[in-house]
Amino acid sequence: MPSYSSRRLALRRRVIIDTDAKNEADDQFAIVHALLSPSFDLRGIIPAHFGFRPGRSERSMLDSREEVDLILRLMDLTDQVRVENGAPYALPDHKTPVPSPGAELIIEEAMRSDDDPLFVAFFGPLTDMASALLMEPRIAEKDVTVVWIGGPPYDGPPAYHPEFNLSNDIRAASVVFGSQIKLWQIPMSTYVMTAVSYAELDAKVAPCGKIGEYLVRQLVEFNETWAGRPMEYRCLGDSPAVGVMLNPQCGRYVERPAPGFTAEGEYDFSVTHRPIRVYESIDSRFLFEDFFAKLRLFTKESGTL
Numbered sequence: 001m002p003s004y005s006s007r008r009l010a011l012r013r014r015v016i017i018d019t020d021a022k023n024e025a026d027d028q029f030a031i032v033h034a035l036l037s038p039s040f041d042l043r044g045i046i047p048a049h050f051g052f053r054p055g056r057s058e059r060s061m062l063d064s065r066e067e068v069d070l071i072l073r074l075m076d077l078t079d080q081v082r083v084e085n086g087a088p089y090a091l092p093d094h095k096t097p098v099p100s101p102g103a104e105l106i107i108e109e110a111m112r113s114d115d116d117p118l119f120v121a122f123f124g125p126l127t128d129m130a131s132a133l134l135m136e137p138r139i140a141e142k143d144v145t146v147v148w149i150g151g152p153p154y155d156g157p158p159a160y161h162p163e164f165n166l167s168n169d170i171r172a173a174s175v176v177f178g179s180q181i182k183l184w185q186i187p188m189s190t191y192v193m194t195a196v197s198y199a200e201l202d203a204k205v206a207p208c209g210k211i212g213e214y215l216v217r218q219l220v221e222f223n224e225t226w227a228g229r230p231m232e233y234r235c236l237g238d239s240p241a242v243g244v245m246l247n248p249q250c251g252r253y254v255e256r257p258a259p260g261f262t263a264e265g266e267y268d269f270s271v272t273h274r275p276i277r278v279y280e281s282i283d284s285r286f287l288f289e290d291f292f293a294k295l296r297l298f299t300k301e302s303g304t305l
Helices: 027-035 060-074 101-110 127-135 137-141 170-177 198-204 209-226 239-246 284-302
Strands: 013-019 040-047 118-122 144-149 182-186 195-197 233-235 253-261 267-279
Touching: 013 027, 013 101, 027 040, 027 060, 027 209, 027 239, 027 284, 040 060, 040 101, 060 209, 101 118, 101 127, 101 137, 118 127, 118 239, 127 137, 127 170, 144 239, 170 253, 182 239, 195 198, 198 209, 198 284, 209 233, 209 284, 239 284
Parallel strands: 013 040, 013 118, 118 144, 144 182, 182 267
Antiparallel strands: 195 233, 253 267
8 A cells, every 4th residue: 555645636636836945944845745745736836036135046036946856856756747937037017927937837727628726826926926817817717726925914013024925026916916816825924833943853854865854954054044043943934835725724714805015015905805815823733744744654655764
């Protein structure tokens, strides 16, 4: 009997992952979790840009592509998952898309003639989704759900301003929030509920073969380079997008009118659009125990545990 990591279920959910994979150290965990989830029919991964800032990469989308390729190589999945590059930069205005193979992938899957729902999860900016909508507006009429990790809290001040994923393409967020496409938002006040400690990662992830060792090592190295303070934990803030696709009840949510955005990255409640789902909490026990178990089973099956 195959392990859970390789089992393919009779009913699966079509999924596309759009990830700024080399921006921080949490995308990698969410990508691996998605790859190991048998209820996902993973139609492709889109490497995304993560903006331009002093001291950071000037080729961020290509850096994300290299990181996605590395993850697939460490899991011996090279050429088994479609990877299409996303936009190298943000929208120039609210009406002009940034065409890319990634945006074309979204359109291709959204416009399929069958009625199989499609979920498109964004761990970074919404550039590729906005571009797809601008290139082919009819996808907003299809059974497509956008799951976005991003946006500031709705109540109380953000931990930092503007929220990072939003700041990398505010225009794209305005396009997506102002459309009719179904949207599940996981804002900063929710995605920060996902802290894991070094001790937990050393015990449950690092022993799991090449990919487990890499996940933990790159996370610690990122903290040591960028945190600027003593730390023995990190929030795996992109993982909730995987959790709510696996189990839509993996957190408490409310329905609220989609707001607009100011040029500075604040919500504009004077402009409202169709209702969207906003997650206010996440079941971190389900989320992380599922990931740890799948990673261990995958590693055991591959003979490296």
